[in-house]
Amino acid sequence: MILYLLRRLAVTAAILVVICAASFAIFYLMPADPAQGACGKACSPERIAEIRATLGLNRPLPVQFWDYLVGIVSGRTYGTGAQAVNCPFPCLGFSFQTDQPVWPxxxxxxxxxxxxxxxxxxxxxxxxxxxxxxxxxxxxxxxxxxxxxxxxxxxxxxxxxxxxxxxxxxxxxxxxxxxxxxxxxxxxxxxxxxxxxxxxxxxxxxxxxxxxxxxxxxxxxxxxxxxxxxxxxxxxxxxxxxxxxxxxxxxxxxxxxxxxxxxxxxxxxxxxxxxxxxxxxxxxxxxxxxxxxxxxxxxxxxxxxxxxxxxxxxxxxxxxxxxxxxxxxx
Amino acid sequence: MTALLETRELVKRFPVRHGLTRRLAGHVTAVDGVSLRVEPGETLGLVGESGCGKSTVARLLTRLERPTEGAIRFAGQDLADLDETALRPVRRELQMVFQDPFSSLNPRQTVRRILASPYQYQGLAPDEPVERLLERVGLRPEHADRHPHEFSGGQAQRIGIARALALRPKLVVCDEPVSALDVSVQAQILNLLKDLQDEYGLAYLFIAHDLGAVRQISTRIAVMYLGSVVETADRDTLFDAPAHPYTRALLSAVPLPDPDAERARERIVLRGDLPSPLNPPSGCRFRTRCPKAADRCAAERPALRAIAPGHEVACHFPEWNEGNDQHSPEWNEGNDQHSPEWNEGNGQHSPERNDGNGQHSPERNDGNSQHSPERNEGNDQHSPEATP
Amino acid sequence: MTLLTVRDLTVDFGSGIRAVDGLDLDLDTGQVLGVVGESGSGKSVTSLAVLGLLQGATVSGEIRFDGRELTTLDQRSLRRLRGDRIAMVFQDPLSCLNPYYTVAFQIAEAYRAHHRAGRREAHKVAVRMLERVGIPEPERRARCYPHEFSGGMRQRVMIAMALCLEPDLLIADEPTTALDVTVQAQILDLLRELRREVGTAIMLITHDMGVVAGLADHVVVMHQGHAVERGAVRDVFRRPQQPYTRGLLACVPRIDGPLPHRLPTLEMTG
Known part of the structure; x- marks a missing residue:
């Protein structure tokens, strides 16, 4: 019975990763640019590029997805230096519009x-x-x-x-x-x-x-x-x-x-x-x-x-x- | 002349999954080394209780299932590994009648379409009108445009038989064809099957749990228990001088519609239940319920071997009466009738032939000497295990 | 002594379907009455009518059990009779046992419906009954669920349930039809033995002439809601008076006796 429970939990985790991947793909392949959304209306191209870098949007999609998964398990930090934004475990992403991590x-x-x-x-x-x-x-x-x-x-x-x-x-x-x-x-x-x-x-x-x-x-x-x-x-x-x-x-x-x-x-x-x-x-x-x-x-x-x-x-x-x-x- | 259908050491295993985890718990050997043969124009009855594997045998022979091991020779061709395309011409000559006539007929189709479907599948033009086919099975031509639900169970089974007969097969496998029907309708269907056999020279493999029905229609009978054939004999020998303890118990359990005979007879009531096919007993499968079980039965699985021509038993201690001779007057002529290849034919199937011995039942020689005293005892006491 | 008398029993299912049409039955204390017929003969409907378990049907006529008229009895008194004085065993033991409860619970439940008894006491009765009907290791098996039993064992459980209150009448509706022939022999043996020891009268409903021959004292042959023939078992089997009875006896292929090339068939009427 315990073995069964562990197996079911493993399967459940696997399903969640698949759902995660699917939603991730849908949201990040959509035409709307998350960086644009995070920046607001009046936004210079430099600012957008900067946000893209902070969010890691310029990196390949699988890498972004991996970062996201790692973030869920151990938290992550967006950007570097003074602009660094900490998103503690479990990090389901960071809302730059409201300037807070999604989990709380x-x-x-x-x-x-x-x-x-x-x-x-x-x-x-x-x-x-x-x-x-x-x-x-x-x-x-x-x-x-x-x-x-x-x-x-x-x-x-x-x-x-x-x-x-x-x-x-x-x-x-x-x-x-x-x-x-x-x-x-x-x-x-x-x-x-x-x-x-x-x-x-x-x-x-x-x-x-x-x-x-x-x-x-x-x-x-x-x-x-x-x-x-x-x-x-x-x-x-x-x-x-x-x-x-x-x-x-x-x-x-x-x-x-x-x-x-x-x-x-x-x-x-x-x-x-x-x-x-x-x-x-x-x-x-x-x-x-x-x-x-x-x-x-x-x-x-x-x-x-x-x-x-x-x-x-x-x-x-x-x-x-x-x-x-x-x-x-x- | 060779057998129309012959199987050799047919085995079918099904994976078994259990509980919430659906984990593989092992395999059930539903059919465990079954060798049968059906001659042209004869009826082989295959009897046994639920779970003995008789229906799986039917599904293997008609290749609705693929056997795990073993060979199926039908009209000179091995069917065991054929794919669906290669099976198509075979199906013209090998048909099946099912137990539940309604669930085996498409409720949305008219009888006309149902009876045309075998031709369509074969890409043939019907060689006789549907009306004619209906008349052959005792239905009226105007039934052709009705749907299955408009018929009684017996009539629906007649349609099932008509569909099986449409392509003029050589062998029809009937899987419990009358057990869903009322007794008076059973008699009509049994008669119909016999009439059709007389008319077209069909062979049947007739699978049933009802021993009366099997006796009525069969020329030879094989008895199955837990996946294996335990006894094969011609009809009269099987009913008059059964040699396997299971066959004897089975026969004695059938209630006779005669109050005096029924109350006076010796009845062998088997103890306990059928063992789980997932974990069958060692040695002889029947030993856990057998009134004659001995140490040897647990150690060694008895092979099917002949105790008389055409009478094979898988038992270390078969019941064997002098009565055998009386009851099977065709002892000598019978050989020629039932197995014409007796002399020139294959040794595998008649182990009492000299060349066959070594191949099929290695323990045969010592076995004989051991069994002989047992036979004599059995004769005198008649059936010591029978409870009065 | 007369235990059950049925007079002019008629059961209508509306829209002109008459399942039983003017049936008379008599059953004495401790006797076995076989009721034989094919499907649609009304034999099962009759048994349900006796227990008052028919739903959506109009029942008329008399059903007198031990001096009381059952057709006019109120539901409460009828419920008290059921299980306690008239018990029933049905055809398919798997579907007749509730899969969600242990077999002991289902037997104990029957006992407690009619006796002031605690759970523990009723459980003991259940275990004793399981032993009585030949279930090996009754203590352990009592806590099993129906799906863990074989068909024959389930029917034994049904019989244990029916007999735990020592009823005067057991109605057995095709009790062995769903079973294999060797298991059928076990169950028929059990019924014979219980009848001898408990003295319960049995109304045995079946389509199998052989089952009646082995167990019943009297027999009623039913066809299309009527009793076409009745009498002592030996008389009816030896000298059937009605063509239907003769046909029914002759058309069943037997494992003994002469073998006709074709079976005589009943000409179906209606």
Missing amino acids: MLTSRLPVSISIALGAAVLWLAVGVAAGVVSALRRGSLWDRAAMTAALGGVSLPIYFTALVLQYLLVVKLNVLPYPRVVPVTQDPAGWAQSMVMPWITLAMLYAGVYARITRGEMLDSLGQNYVRTARAKGLPEVTVVRRHALRPALMPIVTIFGMDLGALLGGALITESVFGLPGVGKLAADAIAGADQPVILGVTLFAAAFVVLANLAVDLVYAVLDPRVRAVG
Whole structure:
């Protein structure tokens, strides 16, 4: 098992290097010149050449990539002498626009993204799975049809639309919530929760719809399994039959997609954060894209990719714990 | 005259991967040194329980799988290493009927297209209209433009048979062709296969786990256990005087539809389960469940050798009754019928011939002397291991 | 003593599909009733109807078990009967066992559904039952999952689960159809032995005339939802009165007796 874990971690690292290479290639082969971006509008050709030298942009691409990888592992220094800029470990690049290394920019934004992602996840899991289970148990009923229509609505409504409607209703009309702002959970938990409710609902509406539909399908599938019939034939109470014998197998695929979704969200909920103006990783990405701050875009991409890949690994491990057939022979 | 199909020491190993890591855990030898022969116009029944490798044999013979080792001679040509292009003309004469008629028929195609596909693959013009072909297998001409789902299981299997017959093959490999069907439909399909054999002089390799069906259609029968053939005999000998303990147990396990006979008979109930093919027992594969197992069985793997003409057994202590003579009246004539090459033919397959001995069963001479007392005991007690 | 009486049982699946059509059955305490028929004869539907496990079907007629009418019984009382007094063994043991739980858990669960028993006590019952049905090393095997068992062992687990509460009636729906013939012999032996020792009545549903011949006292031959013939096993096998029964007996190729060149076939009706 430990050997397996080490191997999986090695594979994960390899995947990240590949993603790194791909994003690196895309960003540095794009027509926009990073040096131009770093320098600003009024910029002399000499200044650009100087920045190019500092960033190492005049060196061959593979060398640049190698430097970048080395930077991640051990930190690096851009330029020399008085102009030298230190980028400590783990160096995901240096934003010359904001004059700071990318890594601390990311980590300072992370708590907001985590707040949004985790809260929304709890909400959408609870609502989505519950709605799906009830729909499956009352297949074809009015509830089923209503829930599935709502789910379809939730899936198809764009986030910015939901977000704006929510803000109009809850903040402007009813005045029950403050406009979202950053309240650290450690200082004021209640205020934190209040400020996060709208982003949570916005995101959860999108995901709950998906989860309700998947749960319903999986439940219908597992309710039709022979072992559910066996459980009934044993004389188990219907609640036990559903919970123990139908729901548990049905949750297995949900674990998979939940891991993926959560991983992706931890890497930044771009639209939601932007709409509510919350300074999370997604907002950072949006701003960086708007400002063509390539080191930041690259950093966010890698950061988000790492979450997805690690979530993938976590899902596989959880699966091994949950499913005895996968666990079987180590 | 030579055999239509002959395999020699056919071996198929599959890699086995395990657990989360998908690491290679070893190889399963699904087919382990199988030598069979099918004469023109005869039916060789291949029986065994699940996991014995009989379906893999079918897939090797029709070259849906490539054998790991061994030779497959069909109509004078070795198929073992042919590529798909070279196999194309062979497939004209060597066809297959599958177990599940529905999953082996394309649901989107009409029967007409399904039955035309063998010709298309061969680049031939159909030599008889689809309607005629349907009539041969007991379906009506107007069925030609329907889709597979419009048929019952038995009818769908008839379509599968019609497709196999379209190119007028010499040999049809039938892999459990009736086991997915209801008993009354099974009888119809067995009769159809027999009628077609009478009409076209087809040979069949009939693979099944149902011993009744195998008896009904086969002229000779081979019994497989854990990848190897343990006994081969003509039909009557196999059912009346089985010599391998596994064959005997298999036969005694088949329930008879007769309450008195069923309750009165001696039943040999095998202990335990089939051993894992990943880690088969040493020596004789059957010894872990065999009522007669002795030390020698663990040490030495018994080779398939003849205890009577046309009756081969892979057992150190075969059951051998004087009854054999009674039950196989064709002892003498039978030779000529079933293996016409008896005299001039290849020694490998009839080890009791003098030239064959040395090659195929080196332990044969001492083996004989050891076995003889055992045979006599066996005769007297009849079947000491049988539980009443 | 009569244990189960079925009168005029009719099962409709809507849109005019009538799976069982006016079926009568009688089963005495401790007896084995074979219900034979081909697929679509309604034999499995009948067994599920007795347990009240049919979903989306209209069941009419009488099902009297030990003096109680089951068709009108409320769900709660029916649930109490299931597993405790009427247990069931199904055809495909792999799909009938939940892959996520150990075999001991699944047996103990049946026990605890009807007995006030702690986990440990129920586990002990499960281990004892596993031993009872001939699973080697029951202590260790109890903690295994169904996929770690062979087909025959899984069916033994199903039987252990069904018999852990010593039911009055065991409904075995094609209990050996998915098994190899030598394993089938083991399971049939086990059923014979348990019947002798526990005295459970068995309703044995199968398509295999041989299985009925070896185990049943009485037999009902079903065809298209009807009982076409019934009687003591010996009478029905020796002197079948109906052409369908005769055909069903004759069309099965046997491993003994004379060998016809062609098998007699049943002319399919309908």
